[in-house]
Amino acid sequence: MTRNHTTTDPDAQVTTDDADRAATDESRTDPGGGRVDRRDYLRLIGGVGMAGAAGSIAGQATAQSDDWEAAADERIREHRQGLLTVAVVDENGQPVPDATVEVAMQSHDYWFGYAMSADLLDQTDPGHPYREALKEDFNVVWFGNNHKWRFFEENQERADRATAWAKDNGLDIRGHVCLWANVNAWPIPGDVVDAMGLDHQSGESGPDFDAQHVEDRSFEHVQTIIDHYADFEYDGTSYGSVIDEWEVMNEVVHEPGFIKAVNGVPAPDDAPDIDPVTDPVLADYYQHARDVAPDDVGLAVNDYNTMEGSYEYARSDYERQIEFLAANGHLDYVGIQSHFTEQSTTVSPQEALEVLDRYAQHGVRLRVTEYDATGDDWSDDEKADFFGDYLKAVFSHEATDAFLTAGGSDEHHWRDDGPFFYAGWDPKPAYEVYQNLVFDEWWTDTAETTGEDGTATVDAFLGTHEVRVETTDGTTVTETVSITDSDAGRQITVTVDGSTADGPNWVSEPAPTDPDGDGLYEDVSGDGDLNFPDVNRLFQTTESTEVQDNAEYLDFDGDGDADLQDVLALFEMV
Known part of the structure; x- marks a missing residue:
């Protein structure tokens, strides 16, 4: 992430396979087990009940204000500077x-990130707009598919090659994801699909429910992938630990298949007695990840409809999951996907802050993980306006430390509507908003004397x-x-x-200092404090050449010279 940005070449185009475009699967499972599209969820009407302790981070961010943006700017000054x-x-x-002291910012401490595709990286050359955007505009990436279980097992070389490229180019990496039970997105190995009791084309030989096989394979994979990137080597280079945070399980609110299977219930079956977001099996997965991960690698949850659309069912279940895991020391970060699939799913800045407060009260850090704004019912300018407001609201909240977007151009986005680039890599209005905020309004480039x-x-x-x-x-x-x-x-x-x-031009050591910056060097002894050794040293050296040459800096009585009267004046100061 650097200060200088240039317009990318709009003529350079690449193609990628369908699997990589489906970094996020649009088809979802509702809590009742029926297949629905996210567009078909009914928006719930009504306010969100808020809970929080006075004086907490949650309470601070939602203080009422007639001007939300002015209040956000003030929080940004307080928390981001x-x-x-x-x-x-x-x-x-x-x-x-x-x-003259010039201060030129080089990179943000806050994470601003982008989705990374190993396939797209392989299909582009150095200097391609995609590669340049990753390096110049962001400081963290997340992989749409290549760190998911099936893709990692089938082509670890591709995942590792892209991981090494990211680190070679100064990018942090958010681990997405150890386990995700959405079979329709093909993230599960075929033998595990069969053992979950699922009849799906991604399976190997058909459903053959085996709870123990699911448990053994999934727990083994959590350790395998975390260990692999905790001491990562590629092409003769040792990188050490390269993943800063792992989503242990993705979308548990909507995709509880692993938890059901380990509890002895085939994934397609109803399980009214299982509450996935507070189930002991969920805690076991996170404890296992905690046991094998390096101490400085955080653990995260991640889910959709937890911000967008005002879906209370998702917010409520997600908050219960957060509270459950955080109470047991299993959770560091909360991922808020933020897929705004049509204009009606947007939230106001105030509502966004209230939702962030709601999750933050459980003592976790918050991260927007997969932002995009899609659909034909609003213009790109309207999407850009919303993006700017949402980004500013999130950035202003003390409990957040990351804002990551879905990446690529329209040609490579899972809904053919990337947030920043058209199919030919021309920038969208939201990209200009991003540049103006992240590299101008929130960027330090100044000089003082x-x-x-x-x-x-x-x-x-x-x-x-x-x-x-x-x-x-x-x-x-x-x-x-x-x-x-x-x-x-x-x-x-x-x-x-x-x-x-x-x-002054001091010769002796230690040299006197000016503790209060008033031009008088009261700390004559040079020990950093105003005390009796200062009086003694001045008394012993009043007639010395060094003191007389620097008389104006030791003139404590203000009579224009350095003599015993100054010793008395310094004594009175002590």
């Missing part, structure tokens, strides 16, 4: 005033920055610094060659 203080000193440790105390302070967005210091005599120093905490900010000291023409 931190003070960067740069102290410029010379080789003697003396402050350097009037130096150091004061008499040699410091300059910038309110910078959290992320990595290049700090370039130039003194009045043309001396330059460049350093790279990361800011990751909005409350603590960051303080750095940049040392330039030579000594300042103005300011």
